[in-house]
Amino acid sequence: MREYFKNRIRQLNEIDNLEASLKITLVLFVFSNWVTGDRWEYFTPVLILAALALVLPGFYKSKYLWYSVAFVFILKTISEWWFQDNHLFVNTYWAISIAFALSFKDVKKVLAANARVMIGLIFLFAIVWKFLSPDFISGSYFHFTFLTDIRFIEEATLFGDVSRSEIGSNIIKLNEFENASIEQVTLTSSSRIKGLTRLVTWHTVVIELLLAILFLLPARLRLSRYRNYFLVGFVLTTYLAMPIHSFAWLIIAIGISQVRDDEWPDKAILIACLPVTLIYQYVPFMQWLSDYFNK
Amino acid sequence: MFSTVDKLNNRVVLAYGLYGNQKVSLEIDKNDPFFKQHLSEIWQTASAYPTKIHLRELAESFSLMSFSRPPDFIMIEVKKCVFDPESAEVTYDIVNETTVSYDQISRAAK
Numbered sequence: 523m524r525e526y527f528k529n530r531i532r533q534l535n536e537i538d539n540l541e542a543s544l545k546i547t548l549v550l551f552v553f554s555n556w557v558t559g560d561r562w563e564y565f566t567p568v569l570i571l572a573a574l575a576l577v578l579p580g581f582y583k584s585k586y587l588w589y590s591v592a593f594v595f596i597l598k599t600i601s602e603w604w605f606q607d608n609h610l611f612v613n614t615y616w617a618i619s620i621a622f623a624l625s626f627k628d629v630k631k632v633l634a635a636n637a638r639v640m641i642g643l644i645f646l647f648a649i650v651w652k653f654l655s656p657d658f659i660s661g662s663y664f665h666f667t668f669l670t671d672i673r674f675i676e677e678a679t680l681f682g683d684v685s686r687s688e689i690g691s692n693i694i695k696l697n698e699f700e701n702a703s704i705e706q707v708t709l710t711s712s713s714r715i716k717g718l719t720r721l722v723t724w725h726t727v728v729i730e731l732l733l734a735i736l737f738l739l740p741a742r743l744r745l746s747r748y749r750n751y752f753l754v755g756f757v758l759t760t761y762l763a764m765p766i767h768s769f770a771w772l773i774i775a776i777g778i779s780q781v782r783d784d785e786w787p788d789k790a791i792l793i794a795c796l797p798v799t800l801i802y803q804y805v806p807f808m809q810w811l812s813d814y815f816n817k
Numbered sequence: 818m819f820s821t822v823d824k825l826n827n828r829v830v831l832a833y834g835l836y837g838n839q840k841v842s843l844e845i846d847k848n849d850p851f852f853k854q855h856l857s858e859i860w861q862t863a864s865a866y867p868t869k870i871h872l873r874e875l876a877e878s879f880s881l882m883s884f885s886r887p888p889d890f891i892m893i894e895v896k897k898c899v900f901d902p903e904s905a906e907v908t909y910d911i912v913n914e915t916t917v918s919y920d921q922i923s924r925a926a927k
Contacts, residue, residue: 602858604865608819648820657821657900666822666900666907699829699896699909711905719902 534790540630542789543637543779544582544620546796548572550775551591556768557613564598583629588621609769612644616776630779637780641753641773642737649730659727661719668719669709670696673765676808680815682715722763729756741782750788753777757795767803771796827898828864829909832879834888835916841888843879855881867895872915880919880926887923892916 550557551572558564571591575582595614599606619640623633657663668678670692678684688710695707733756736749753773761770774792781789832843845852852860856878863875876891893916896909 605825605861652820655821657823660902662900662902663820663822665902666898669905696827696898696907699907700831706906706908709900709905709907716902 531787531790534793535787537789539779539781539789540583540633542793543775545576546775546778547616547772548575548582550768550771552576557610558598564594567594583624585621585624588617588624592617592621609766612772615640616772634780637776638737641776642734645730645734646738649727649734652727658723661716661723664719664722665715668715669711674763676812677763678715680808680812681718683712684710684715725759729759747785750777750781750785750792754791754795758798761799761802765803767799770799822900823897825865829896830860830864831894831896833892834884835890835892836888840892863893864895867913869913869915872913873917876915876917877922877925880923888919890916891919891922
């Protein structure tokens, strides 16, 4: 049994970085409404191109495919510049990087270098913005989110000592602001939620800062060897609470392309994280836990 | 606008019809096909980046709506969410606002 798993891990590790990274990205794009929203002008071409690329032999590494996908993302990004979700900008940058990398002779090296810098910069800019945002560092952002965002209802009820009905009533109160006559409302909160807020805030700050440093460090420094493990740690901990599986999937796809051949078993671990992101998204185990402890 | 309470989904866009001194809130149903077709994008743009130009564009799109009694002016307000963690109080501060003559925008639309 042990030998069987060892062999499977070895097999996963022997998968070509470029093929794995591009195909994993294409799998995400097959569910293109996750990444482009529900406007047919954008999701239909991305869906068709991604499906063809996965079916037709070798098409996944055609630069024309990736230029076309990048073109659709660029159009979408331009038309929705002011309100496009920040994660979707990364899709655009990644598709452009792949298209450019495929235009070079040493595709793998170019893509790996770009992927590494891209991950480093994503986290660097994210952490700089968080430090510039007083709401985030003070914990207000997560405090408010846990009290009013339906996506975090299990975490808030499980660890924050607020009930589902209290969160429901907070959401109703906020919706009443659409009625201009209301000037202010007081949300139902708890003292425990402040502790949860501090934990989540500082976890995010520490892990994103470390990722920015590790991915932007020169590859010759030994410390950079640990970057992929921190990326795995980030995915496994952050997306347990944040239901943004499409971004988790994308960051893993980018991560795989920059794993070096001597970094065993990083690639296998990153690939193994993919199903975990879907389990986090679709299996309601947080709800089970919340129901069990709040009986 | 990520990682802050003032994110796009937490902003409020309010539209009013001004009838003389009377200010009447224009009820907008975001599930209405009319909203989705004509207002949704301009609404979101005005919410995310509420410049006078974007607010005016939103006000102008109200010329496509039919009113039983047309207002004298259309007024648009964009407010951002402010949360005080100590008291758990939420208030909304005006980010920008504009008022446009209905007559002017309905003539321009024709």
